Amino acid sequence: MPLNAEARTLLELIEQIGAPPFEQLEPAQARAARADMAPPVLDPCHSTEPVDAGGVPARLYRPSAPGGEPTGLLVYFHGGGWVIGDLESHDNVCHALCSRSGHAVLSVDYRLAPEHPFPAGLDDCITATRWAHDNAAALGCDPARIAVGGDSAGSNFAAVIANLAMVPLAFQLLIYPVTDARMNTASYDENSTGYFLTRRGMEWFVEHYLSGDSGSADDPRVSPLLATDDELAAGPPALVITAGFDPLRDEGASYADRLGELGVRTSHVHYPGQFHGFFSLAHMLADARAAHALAAQLLADALAPPMT
Template sequence: MPLSQPLNQSQHRSLNWEAQTLLELMERIGAPALDSQEPAMARATRAELAPEPTEDCHEIRFVDAGGVPARLYLPTPTDTLPGLLVFFHGGGWVIGDLDSHDNICRSLTNRSGQAVLSIDYRLAPEDPFPAGLGDCIQATRWAHANAAELGVDPDRLAVGGDSAGANFAAVVAHVAPAPIMFQLLVYPVTDCRMNTESYEQNAEGYFLTKSSMQWFIDHYLAGERGSAEDPRVSPLLVGDDVLAQSPPALVITAGFDPLRDEGVAYANRMAALGVKVSHVEFTGQFHGFFSLPHMLGDARAAHALAAESLRLALASGRP
């Protein structure tokens, strides 16, 4: 897949008609803005929106990933051990859980033929940075060391996630607590300084707002142990020597997303340093669309793309 280039102002974006209909429906429902709620209420609101599972997979079981709760998804049984995607859910480091992204994990394991380990990391502001990141690093290290217990190939390991989960995946790839062959980054948070053009273009009206993103970042950094300039918070700011060692990546972005430009910048910077990276932008979509394959055709296409990219990346085992 070719690396795409950032769209400039002269290039026209049109909101996908399904996305437009869905956004209008959400506006009519009138759910309170995230940044107007306390975290506990925001979590309850998000939990109410979690879709019921739409498909089965071969096996789902709970796992203690070295002290971090997790849920393992296994594809159709085979004589060959599958590879493993360690998946970190989105939700701005504040909301989301194993259930909120259950449909994504089922879809990815079924379509890729690889196992998925979904990580239930600690949430801010009760456990601010770097608690959740530490959980993700620990779980990745444990998954590699305990591959036999999971029934997966230790030489075929990937990390991935959406939004804040993709932020964790990128940083885990930098830390490399285990050999990582691939990273799946769906509209990743890569620059918490919030100073890109897409933050201004998509500040309101497209599900994730600029003010909500500020709310997320403020809660994540509530412990005052990190800042937006810290590469462990903003992986776009990591040094060239570290970024150049990144595993191959698929970066998915959405055209009507405040995070669009930082995702594009991250993909372009990796490519410039010689990392194998594909970037695909769903120009008519908003932040969060990947969670809605039961409603959006683009989400189903994105799942197919992500799963096939994961399958191909993990097909050959150790490079």
């Protein structure tokens, strides 16, 4: 399938602007460039508030006023290759998932590499997830209805946390996840340049993330596709979203396939005409709006209160 017409127009616009790719910048410059690209909020939720999630900064998105029936809770980890991104860069996504699903969202502001290489960001996400489970009732949420999710590097964290099983989880939302940091799939060759995320860009991100020499691409905490069958089989139901013109396409598909083969209820939805990052661009791409609706609906179903 060819590149989606809206996606092609957007990529041509990015090329015309002539902004240097992230891998040609210092991390601080790349973060500033990403901050300038923060999309607008299209689907505002009821309210947001800052939260200290066990010492990790976070933001709570509420679908309704506090005091009503407990909702479910999605603990969300933003993308950005473990190097860029923050609460603001994915504010639109968290608003949309909260307002569309009817469940709360806790967005985690984990530490970034290379200043804080692996496993610092993962440790923060683990801490925040445990804190969310332990404090769910105080947040107006049901501790039995917690999900983890994220996009790109954020969904890498979500997958790893689902495999580690440190708290009971009802769902995992994995949006074009990094599941194999060895970067040796066919989609890396097919989509190495020209589609926003490049092979060199991913190499830059992984190099920064692993710069502390505390882990490697063969570590299942870095490449969750390498987790054991038992770890994967014990995970919660999953939605995996992939894009056709994405270096991460094949590893996302392989992860979804492996979960399904091991008996995990898994939906894999592929957007063949899209590129990496499209999910954040609902103000520009119809496929992103459709993907928001899909993700929110499956999240709503997974976190619905049990039938009485």
